[in-house]
Amino acid sequence: MITSKKISSKIGIYSLLIAGVILSIGPFYWMLVGSTLPSGEIFHIPPKLLPGDHLAKNFQSLNESLGIAKIFWNSLFIALVYTFTCTLISAMAGYAFAKFHFKGKNLFFFIILCTLMIPSQVTLIPLFEMMVSFNWLNTYQAIILPSLASPFAIYLMRQNMKAVPDSIIEASRVDGAGELRIFFTIILPVVRPALAAVSIFLFMSQWNSLIWPLITLNSKEMFTLPVALSSLIGMARIDYGQVMLGTTLSTIPIMLFFLLLQKHFISGILGGSVKE
Amino acid sequence: MKKYMSIMIAILLLLLAACSNNTAGDQGKTGDAKHPSGTITVWGWDVAASTMKAAVEKFQKQYPDVKVKVEDFNSGDLYEKLTVGLAARGSGLPDVVLMEDERIPGYVHQFPTGFLPLNKLGYDKYKDSFNPAKVATVQNKDGDFIAAPWDIGPAGVFYRVDYFKKANVDPNSIKTWDDYIAAGKKIKEATGAKLLPIDIPNYDGVFQMMMQQQGLSYFDKDGKLALQSKEAIRAMEVIKKLHDADLVLNNKGWDGIVTATVNGSVATVPYGVWYAGSIMDQAPDLKGKWDVFFLPSFEEGGSRFANVGGSSLLIPSTSKNQSAAYAFVEFFTTDKDSQLLGFEKYGLFPSLKETYSAPQFTANSEYFNNSPIFKKFADIVDQVPQINVNENLAKASSIMSNAQAAILLENKSVESALRDAQKQLENELKK
Numbered sequence A: 001m002i003t004s005k006k007i008s009s010k011i012g013i014y015s016l017l018i019a020g021v022i023l024s025i026g027p028f029y030w031m032l033v034g035s036t037l038p039s040g041e042i043f044h045i046p047p048k049l050l051p052g053d054h055l056a057k058n059f060q061s062l063n064e065s066l067g068i069a070k071i072f073w074n075s076l077f078i079a080l081v082y083t084f085t086c087t088l089i090s091a092m093a094g095y096a097f098a099k100f101h102f103k104g105k106n107l108f109f110f111i112i113l114c115t116l117m118i119p120s121q122v123t124l125i126p127l128f129e130m131m132v133s134f135n136w137l138n139t140y141q142a143i144i145l146p147s148l149a150s151p152f153a154i155y156l157m158r159q160n161m162k163a164v165p166d167s168i169i170e171a172s173r174v175d176g177a178g179e180l181r182i183f184f185t186i187i188l189p190v191v192r193p194a195l196a197a198v199s200i201f202l203f204m205s206q207w208n209s210l211i212w213p214l215i216t217l218n219s220k221e222m223f224t225l226p227v228a229l230s231s232l233i234g235m236a237r238i239d240y241g242q243v244m245l246g247t248t249l250s251t252i253p254i255m256l257f258f259l260l261l262q263k264h265f266i267s268g269i270l271g272g273s274v275k276e
Numbered sequence B: 001m002k003k004y005m006s007i008m009i010a011i012l013l014l015l016l017a018a019c020s021n022n023t024a025g026d027q028g029k030t031g032d033a034k035h036p037s038g039t040i041t042v043w044g045w046d047v048a049a050s051t052m053k054a055a056v057e058k059f060q061k062q063y064p065d066v067k068v069k070v071e072d073f074n075s076g077d078l079y080e081k082l083t084v085g086l087a088a089r090g091s092g093l094p095d096v097v098l099m100e101d102e103r104i105p106g107y108v109h110q111f112p113t114g115f116l117p118l119n120k121l122g123y124d125k126y127k128d129s130f131n132p133a134k135v136a137t138v139q140n141k142d143g144d145f146i147a148a149p150w151d152i153g154p155a156g157v158f159y160r161v162d163y164f165k166k167a168n169v170d171p172n173s174i175k176t177w178d179d180y181i182a183a184g185k186k187i188k189e190a191t192g193a194k195l196l197p198i199d200i201p202n203y204d205g206v207f208q209m210m211m212q213q214q215g216l217s218y219f220d221k222d223g224k225l226a227l228q229s230k231e232a233i234r235a236m237e238v239i240k241k242l243h244d245a246d247l248v249l250n251n252k253g254w255d256g257i258v259t260a261t262v263n264g265s266v267a268t269v270p271y272g273v274w275y276a277g278s279i280m281d282q283a284p285d286l287k288g289k290w291d292v293f294f295l296p297s298f299e300e301g302g303s304r305f306a307n308v309g310g311s312s313l314l315i316p317s318t319s320k321n322q323s324a325a326y327a328f329v330e331f332f333t334t335d336k337d338s339q340l341l342g343f344e345k346y347g348l349f350p351s352l353k354e355t356y357s358a359p360q361f362t363a364n365s366e367y368f369n370n371s372p373i374f375k376k377f378a379d380i381v382d383q384v385p386q387i388n389v390n391e392n393l394a395k396a397s398s399i400m401s402n403a404q405a406a407i408l409l410e411n412k413s414v415e416s417a418l419r420d421a422q423k424q425l426e427n428e429l430k431k
Helices: A002-034 A039-043 A055-066 A068-099 A105-115 A120-133 A140-144 A151-162 A166-174 A179-190 A192-208 A211-216 A225-232 A240-271 B002-018 B046-062 B075-087 B101-110 B123-129 B132-138 B161-166 B177-191 B205-213 B230-244 B253-263 B275-282 B322-334 B336-346 B353-357 B373-383 B393-409 B414-430
Strands: B038-045 B066-073 B096-100 B148-160 B268-272 B290-293 B307-314
Touching (some): A039 B253, A055 A068, A055 A225, A055 A240, A068 A105, A068 A192, A068 A225, A068 A240, A120 A211, A120 B075, A166 A179, A179 A192, A211 A225, A211 B075, A225 A240, A225 B066, B038 B046, B038 B075, B038 B322, B046 B096, B046 B336, B066 B075, B066 B322, B075 B096, B096 B101, B096 B322, B101 B132, B101 B307, B101 B393, B148 B161, B148 B275, B148 B373, B161 B177, B177 B230, B205 B230, B205 B307, B205 B393, B230 B414, B253 B268, B253 B275, B268 B275, B268 B307, B322 B336, B336 B353, B353 B373, B393 B414
Parallel strands (some): B038 B066
Antiparallel strands (some): B148 B268, B148 B290, B148 B307
16 A cells, blocks of 8 residues: 555656656757757757757858857857956955955945946946947957956855854964965865855856847957857848757857866855854 | 055956957048048848848949948847947947838937938939839938838738649639638638738737738828728738638747748748748748739739838948948949849849849749749839838837737727727827
């Protein structure tokens, strides 16, 4: 009795789980299959579930219309430089806000938090005019620099830095370590999970960002992946095979980046759940 | 601490310098109106951008000192960039920009000084070279050219030859919308396919075509709202009849129309002539199975013509090289070869009248059942009624789409839905 009940409840759970898997993997799988089909076949009824033989051709035409290597490099360069610099800046700022005492500290922090509430649309046009007057249109720095100080990342780093006991810092000072040394060799290793979380977050947001790069970049050689993919959607003609393949390719680095930092990231999520 | 800070700042500045590559080229150099020179930038989208790129070669034979850089975005992205640039007082804009005709009044309304009137530069001498309905859409109220006319989209009904044969329906017998509905019922019985795709809550294109064939947009010639006119009511009633007979495939967006075209779930697609290119592109297997007839009319002998889409070229007034920009616009829109190039390769139907006699136009199309589909359209472009286009079309269109959804999906009556739509729109326009 008990076992059959157990089995039936297990069947129920598993079928629910399988449905969940299909729901979440299905679109992704369809994208993968789509990238191997010619444009016309993607909309076939019934939908094709097995990969076709058009992958090489899609890649060739995608490369012809975009120059995929340069686009990938643009995206990667921008995202990595941005992630590295912005993480460093927010870690430093967070550390200062959490552990140092200076005049106007709370006021500054309040102002930074307030900027979280300004919608990005408001700053779009003034920022764009600024880039134009710097003559920075169509350059990497126009994309990297304006968002280098991220209030959200600073806030997140500050909260994590607060959890670091003051006694560690004091002990290192007594031992004669300089402030920079304390920051780089003592503090940063301790907040590694937070660093991982912040950098995944920053990498993803920069990698996927469309509006700002779209507005500041003009020539095809400078496009980032989202802008380039968006340019594939024509007025009346869309090669869906190319779009599917481009989208597939663009998800790979995010997955890699996430897998690479996943261990730290998940321990970071759990980090706050248990109090000693 | 101070020392370290300054080191960090220095590193940052270095980083900055390292990734800055100066793009300022010879853009500062410009010539005069007779001998334009320098570099101009042109914004366009997909096939239109390709056409302009291809036309540069011939352009440079006439103007060897002008370099043309064509930059290609998707149209939505282009509008986004254009709006930001215009809002930022014209900074970062190109010298020439492509725009869909229906967008022109809105942009001119929002940014009255944003674009150069072309009359001043002498464009009005081409007034009679183009399709008159097109000329009306690119001129402002005073008859000034705001944009240089390029392509148009005379509307027709693309249909599946094999479905019509199977259902034993003669496409030539379809003269009125009632004939169309009757044919649709027969075809559905014989093949199971619905008659046409409409994205009910989001797209009122069929209604727009029906209005234009009766000489109206959402507005009449005097700019008064025409949503409660008898023309609007009978147009909506036809759409309701189509839906009641279960002949409408409610498919989402552009992708939905393409999907239905490829997989055979509809027998006809009423659309602009440029859709021919998409059909050939997306459904190469259906060669010989598509053809086209004109829109049905409301009464026997009534007008069967309308226009869907089309685009034109504008010169932002902040262009630093207006003489070269004008030279390009003038050359490109009035050069027969360039126009035919875009037509032949990409299906962009020119509004320049002298192109219509070219062999590319009069030839039979193998894909389209060996019929001369483009000649059919070229013969009627002059009969497309001129309508009132203004800056409120986008608003009106979205309100009409909502009304369409209320009528078809929520069973609201045609009269009351149109009355509410008209009231709502009146309110919005007052703001």
